[in-house]
Amino acid sequence: MADKKTLTFLLMDAPFENARxxxxxxxxxxxxxxxxxxxxxxxxxxVYLPLAAQAKHANAVHGTxxxxxxxxxxxxxxxxxxxxxxxxxxKLDWVNCGLCVDERGATESVAGVRRGSPADFWKMASTSxxxxxxxxx
Amino acid sequence: xxxxxxxxxxxxxxxEEQDDPxxxxxxxxxxxxxxxxVLLSGNAVxxxxxxxxxxxxxxxxxxQKHAPRLAEQxxxxxxxxxxxxxVRECLTERxxxxxxxxxxxxxxxxxxxxxxxxxxxxxWHW
Amino acid sequence: MADYLLIESRDPFESAEVGGxxxxxxxxxxxxxxxxxFLVQNAVMTARHGARPTVPHNGRVLxxxxxxxxxxxxxxDSFSLQERGISPNRLIxxxxxxxxxxxxxxxxxxxxxxWH
Numbered sequence: 001m002a003d004k005k006t007l008t009f010l011l012m013d014a015p016f017e018n019a020r021x022x023x024x025x026x027x028x029x030x031x032x033x034x035x036x037x038x039x040x041x042x043x044x045x046x047v048y049l050p051l052a053a054q055a056k057h058a059n060a061v062h063g064t065x066x067x068x069x070x071x072x073x074x075x076x077x078x079x080x081x082x083x084x085x086x087x088x089x090x091k092l093d094w095v096n097c098g099l100c101v102d103e104r105g106a107t108e109s110v111a112g113v114r115r116g117s118p119a120d121f122w123k124m125a126s127t128s129x130x131x132x133x134x135x136x137x
Numbered sequence: 138x139x140x141x142x143x144x145x146x147x148x149x150x151x152x153e154e155q156d157d158p159x160x161x162x163x164x165x166x167x168x169x170x171x172x173x174x175v176l177l178s179g180n181a182v183x184x185x186x187x188x189x190x191x192x193x194x195x196x197x198x199x200x201q202k203h204a205p206r207l208a209e210q211x212x213x214x215x216x217x218x219x220x221x222x223x224v225r226e227c228l229t230e231r232x233x234x235x236x237x238x239x240x241x242x243x244x245x246x247x248x249x250x251x252x253x254x255x256x257x258x259x260x261w262h263w
Numbered sequence: 264m265a266d267y268l269l270i271e272s273r274d275p276f277e278s279a280e281v282g283g284x285x286x287x288x289x290x291x292x293x294x295x296x297x298x299x300x301f302l303v304q305n306a307v308m309t310a311r312h313g314a315r316p317t318v319p320h321n322g323r324v325l326x327x328x329x330x331x332x333x334x335x336x337x338x339x340d341s342f343s344l345q346e347r348g349i350s351p352n353r354l355i356x357x358x359x360x361x362x363x364x365x366x367x368x369x370x371x372x373x374x375x376x377x378w379h
Contacts, residue, residue: 003371005370005371007367007370007371010261012158019272019304019305020272020304023272023303023304023363026342026363027363027366027367030363030364030366030367031367034367036371043158043162044150044158117165118162118165118166118169119165119166119168119169121162121166122166122169122170122171123169125138125140125259126138126171129370129371129373130259130370130371130373130374130376131259131261131376132270132370132376132378133261133262133263133378134378135146135159135262135263135378136146136149137146137149137273143377145280145379178283179280179283247283247286248290250287250290251287251290251291251293251294251296252294254267254291254375255264255265255294255296257375258375259375260267260375260377261377262377262378262379
């Protein structure tokens, strides 16, 4: 692909807490559909985004059981955009900040997520066509 | 690649992390050879105030011993050769005088920021 | 002269710092840069016709129309607008509806991208 790009995103928000997570994954999805190579450095609470233990639950207010509720799980979104990138000839390299993982006990992630450090983020950033830092508040 | 880091958010999780996580990651990237500059704006201008310090912190009988030293963290960037700038108007709005700040900083007027950004390959707004 | 993509996710009803970010957009445009301000999430609350967000400390009305007049391309995320029931027919003059893919377009084109 002649116009294949590499984009890097730094995410900081924990899941289920801010619209930034949805927007960030929407951006990553768009890039994945284009077959871009995508780097994600998950810093701080964002290391919970691909947490394998996320589970669907019933919702008494909605009157739904777990299957009917089909609650969104960011780990599924992460897996889906990884698969979307691959289907389109791209690659999503998701790196969880290792120290952030350790202090949060977020050690079990979905397949394809690897552990790294700020040096990995710098390497990603300096070899990308562009970088977007999406900080938490 | 030259990166300008505009830091606006301050005192978020600093007690839990014993650091400001943004200042920390800039330290870490600097160690990896990155070419970073920093612009303190908004409440983050207070990170340069020398008088700050965390009072003793106890949770039950658990003493929290290693408080963040934010002004020292910023001074550490300066010592590593990172150009650390401060938006003058953000200081004024908060009643902070320049003599209250650590040394080695560069004062920048808000109106000068757009032109200054042109000198960087990337601008990351934290 | 570099082009800039400024992504505003916050709204001035909640955050006084939005004024500074819009000032930055205007300042970059005055320097001669191409500037796109992309409103997403609650930032689109300022794009509805009749919205009058003010800067708390000086009461200045933040005007997206004025920004557009001063050379800033102001886009509002179609998803965020629809999510909040803001009709494209009820936007402030100078604000254009755009898909989020406009952000990826600009990033791919090499614009310096800042999130707020």
